[in-house]
Amino acid sequence: DAKTTQPNSMESNEEEPVHLPCNHSTISGTDYIHWYRQLPSQGPEYVIHGLTSNVNNRMASLAIAEDRKSSTLILHRATLRDAAVYYCILPTSGTYKYIFGTGTRLKVLA
Amino acid sequence: GAGVSQSPSNKVTEKGKDVELRCDPISGHTALYWYRQSLGQGLEFLIYFQGNSAPDKSGLPSDRFSAERTGGSVSTLTIQRTQQEDSAVYLCASKQSGDSEAFFGQGTRLTVV
Numbered sequence: 001d002a003k004t005t006q007p008n009s010m011e012s013n014e015e016e017p018v019h020l021p022c023n024h025s026t027i028s029g030t031d032y033i034h035w036y037r038q039l040p041s042q043g044p045e046y047v048i049h050g051l052t053s054n055v056n057n058r059m060a061s062l063a064i065a066e067d068r069k070s071s072t073l074i075l076h077r078a079t080l081r082d083a084a085v086y087y088c089i090l091p092t093s094g095t096y097k098y099i100f101g102t103g104t105r106l107k108v109l110a
Numbered sequence: 111g112a113g114v115s116q117s118p119s120n121k122v123t124e125k126g127k128d129v130e131l132r133c134d135p136i137s138g139h140t141a142l143y144w145y146r147q148s149l150g151q152g153l154e155f156l157i158y159f160q161g162n163s164a165p166d167k168s169g170l171p172s173d174r175f176s177a178e179r180t181g182g183s184v185s186t187l188t189i190q191r192t193q194q195e196d197s198a199v200y201l202c203a204s205k206q207s208g209d210s211e212a213f214f215g216q217g218t219r220l221t222v223v
Contacts, residue, residue: 043214100153
């Protein structure tokens, strides 16, 4: 499985944008980049995923570097409810086996 | 059901006893995952079922742990001769085939006393 590296923690002010980085220098050409988050005392939930092009959905945007060795999850306006651990995952192609790393713990300040 | 259902939600057992944890995935989902999350830690992969293929058991921590998936639907994770270090939240997830999102259950909190 391709390895991902994320900062252990980040802080953001409420109503401001948040950029959560992920490095995945060993990514292969067919590996999708997935993001999940885990709110306190809950199971993880899907946020977004992409392959090469930038992706947008109602929760967030995913910006993928041209060489695909890094990506950034963008929360356009952080709310207190966005405080969670955010995981960047590269499932092994063809198996969809998800290995979670340590993720980034996002703290949102009121 | 609307989502992934796990039962029981909480389980307290005595050291040395066997326990069974159940996961009801979303209907039609071919992939099913089990994870373990100890207090304050990340998700530890345990086992992955994909359709009729042999399961990927590479994450099972010892031979006391086993899992099966009957009829491609319900899955049971069994822990034999439980130890205190088995205390954790056990999470199940399922997804459709292809590159789709996985849905997680709320987990079973296992406490071994």
